[in-house]
Amino acid sequence: DKIAELHPADLADIICEMDRSQSDEFLDKLDAKQIADTLEEVEPDLQASLVESMPDEKIAEVLEEMSPDEAADLLAELPEERSEELLDLMEEEEAENVRKLLEYPEDSAGGIMTTEFVTVTPDLTAEQTIAMLREKIEEDEIVFYVYVVDSENHLIGVFSLSDLIKARPDALVSEFMDQRVVSVDLYDTQDYVAQLISKYNLLAIPVIDDQQRLHGIVTIDDALDKIIPTAWKKRLPRFYH
Amino acid sequence: DKIAELHPADLADIICEMDRSQSDEFLDKLDAKQIADTLEEVEPDLQASLVESMPDEKIAEVLEEMSPDEAADLLAELPEERSEELLDLMEEEEAENVRKLLEYPEDSAGGIMTTEFVTVTPDLTAEQTIAMLREKIEEDEIVFYVYVVDSENHLIGVFSLSDLIKARPDALVSEFMDQRVVSVDLYDTQDYVAQLISKYNLLAIPVIDDQQRLHGIVTIDDALDKIIPTAWKKRLPRFYH
Numbered sequence: 001d002k003i004a005e006l007h008p009a010d011l012a013d014i015i016c017e018m019d020r021s022q023s024d025e026f027l028d029k030l031d032a033k034q035i036a037d038t039l040e041e042v043e044p045d046l047q048a049s050l051v052e053s054m055p056d057e058k059i060a061e062v063l064e065e066m067s068p069d070e071a072a073d074l075l076a077e078l079p080e081e082r083s084e085e086l087l088d089l090m091e092e093e094e095a096e097n098v099r100k101l102l103e104y105p106e107d108s109a110g111g112i113m114t115t116e117f118v119t120v121t122p123d124l125t126a127e128q129t130i131a132m133l134r135e136k137i138e139e140d141e142i143v144f145y146v147y148v149v150d151s152e153n154h155l156i157g158v159f160s161l162s163d164l165i166k167a168r169p170d171a172l173v174s175e176f177m178d179q180r181v182v183s184v185d186l187y188d189t190q191d192y193v194a195q196l197i198s199k200y201n202l203l204a205i206p207v208i209d210d211q212q213r214l215h216g217i218v219t220i221d222d223a224l225d226k227i228i229p230t231a232w233k234k235r236l237p238r239f240y241h
Numbered sequence: 242d243k244i245a246e247l248h249p250a251d252l253a254d255i256i257c258e259m260d261r262s263q264s265d266e267f268l269d270k271l272d273a274k275q276i277a278d279t280l281e282e283v284e285p286d287l288q289a290s291l292v293e294s295m296p297d298e299k300i301a302e303v304l305e306e307m308s309p310d311e312a313a314d315l316l317a318e319l320p321e322e323r324s325e326e327l328l329d330l331m332e333e334e335e336a337e338n339v340r341k342l343l344e345y346p347e348d349s350a351g352g353i354m355t356t357e358f359v360t361v362t363p364d365l366t367a368e369q370t371i372a373m374l375r376e377k378i379e380e381d382e383i384v385f386y387v388y389v390v391d392s393e394n395h396l397i398g399v400f401s402l403s404d405l406i407k408a409r410p411d412a413l414v415s416e417f418m419d420q421r422v423v424s425v426d427l428y429d430t431q432d433y434v435a436q437l438i439s440k441y442n443l444l445a446i447p448v449i450d451d452q453q454r455l456h457g458i459v460t461i462d463d464a465l466d467k468i469i470p471t472a473w474k475k476r477l478p479r480f481y482h
Contacts, residue, residue: 009440130371133406142403161402162383165374199250203444 003029012041015050024053032058036065037140039074048077056082060089068094069114069222072101101216109193110186112223113207113216116141119149122156122174126167133164144203147214148177155181155206155214183208186215194223244270253282256291265294273299277306278381280315289318297323301330309335310355310463313342342457350434351427353464354448354457357382360390363397363415367408374405385444388455389418396422396447396455424449427456435464 003011011030015023015038027035027050039047039062051059051074063071063086075083075098087095097115104110118136120129129146137143146164148157157177167176183206184193197205197220204217244252252271256264256279268276268291280288280303292300292315304312304327316324316339328336338356345351359377361370370387378384387405389398398418408417424447425434438446438461445458 007441009442130406134408137403137407139407142401143406160383161406162378165371165384165402165405166378166380167375200248201250 004034008034008037009041011038016042016046023050027054032061033065035062040066040070044073044077047074056086056089060086063098064090064094067114067116068097068101069112069216071098076102076106104186107190108186109184109188109190109207109218110215112190112193113218114222115216117145117147117204117206117214117217118143119147119153119214120173121150122148122172122177124173125169126164126171126173126176127169129164129173145217147181147206147217148173149214153214154212155183155208157181158206181206184218185210190223193218197223245275249275249278250282252279257283257287264291268295273302274306276303281307281311285314285318288315297327297330301327304339305331305335308355308357309338309342310353310457312339317343317347345427348431349427350425350429350431350448350459351456353431353434353466354459355463356457358386358388358445358447358455358458359384360388360394360455361414362391363389363413363418365414366410367405367412367414367417368410370405370414386458388422388447388458389414390455394455395453396424396449398422399447422447425459426451431464431466434459438464 006014011034015026018026027038030038035058039050042050051062054062063074066074071094075086078086087099090098101111101113101115104113118133120132124132133143133146143161145158145160147155148159150156157173157179158181159173159177163176163178182196182200182202184196186207186209193205196202197218202220204219205223206214207216207218208214247255252275256267259267268279271279276299280291283291292303295303304315307315312335316327319327328340331339342352342354342356345354359374361373365373374384374387384402386399386401388396389400391397398414398420399422400414400418404417404419423437423441423443425437427448427450434446437443438459443461445460446464447455448457448459449455
């Protein structure tokens with residue numbers, strides 16, 4: 001299957017050149033994962049018009065394959081009634097994640113964060129952490145940072161995969177994590193989030209509540225989305241979380 | 242020492258607010274590594290004016306601590322004679338790397354690439370690769386991709402640290418690497434490099450010659466540098482390589 005070998009960015013290019021009946025026919029040949037990957041390469045308004053004539057069951061499957069923040073963005077473009085129907089068709093846990101994201105103001109850190117991120121506790125060794133991440137990281141997922149939380153989900157540290165690999169196998173997370181985590185509040189504005197990400201050269205920033213509990217992360221592409229002029233947006237890579 | 246605890250981005254902010262005599266005095270208190278980290282947060286023309294009154298031996302130390310592409314950018318801002326003197330003061334190997342970079346046209350992939358990247362051969366296991374990277378990755382270095390080369394330095398694959406950690410410990414690099422590496426030629430334009438990086442959502446792209454031999458990588462910040470309007474440049478993170 002030649003289509004399966006194409007990069008989602010190339011699939012998106014092809015689909016954008018088609019008229020509606022052609023693109024409907026084309027998308028019909030792809031599975032939910034391929035459609036999700038391809039949709040993540042186009043803007044939410046175009047996503048919405050591309051899925052318009054798809055059966056609800058298929059859209060629900062596609063939404064499940066998208067990252068929660070992307071799924072929320074797409075649902076926000078659809079009429080509220082249909083958006084509710086689609087959420088009801090999705091698996092309970094994934095729908096719950098997306099519903100939570102839809103509750104935060106559109107321009108807030110909570111509104112642009114994703115709930116897909118990896119956490120560990122500080123008492124693991126580097127070797128145990130690698131073994132655990134091997135199980136936890138999903139296929140296609142690119143992890144930049146691992147967040148360290150205590151038993152009550154309070155954010156207490158962060159490290160990169162480079163830090164993890166550099167650590168001695170028997171070193172504890174608490175020894176090699178960075179305790180000075182730059183974070184934002186759920187209700188901070190997108191502008192402020194983008195400023196911090198840029199200033200400290202981050203690929204993602206954690207989002208916490210007033211109790212220091214970790215709720216999500218904002219990745220650089222979503223943070224810069226409204227900051228960079230529209231004409232340049234399309235030139236910014238869309239990272240996996 | 243409170244200064245040592247500050248993020249280089251904060252140090253750069255402080256220095257930019259100072260007049261020349263103040264900043265000279267301030268930089269005098271920092272070691273070569275701290276100066277290098279701080280300079281990497283400001284534009285090359287400002288870097289050049291900040292080091293102007295430093296003794297040559299100190300500048301040479303700072304240049305050694307900078308990534309080779311950053312060092313080349315700074316040297317290109319200085320009068321050629323001084324730039325040559327500084328290169329002569331640097332350690333042979335580091336100076337050689339920077340000299341090579343200065344030979345490529347300013348706007349070419351070769352002119353904006355860095356020679357700091359990590360390679361492995363395809364016959365290692367994931368476990369052996371992790372052990373090897375533990376030795377190879379320098380402190381402070383953030384690695385996004387590891388490039389796979391044969392014995393003659395031909396580029397034959399790529400994987401991310403996420404891919405590496407997800408792989409079974411006994412899986413060979415040749416099994417989990419991606420053979421479809423998107424790369425550019427030494428003499429491709431910066432515009433073309435930026436287009437490919439954006440289209441395929443890459444954090445870095447390898448630079449090869451017409452024999453498919455790997456010479457360097459261009460990271461996203463350097464690729465987008467001229468593409469994004471100047472006013473927005475400062476908002477884009479500067480990644481470590």
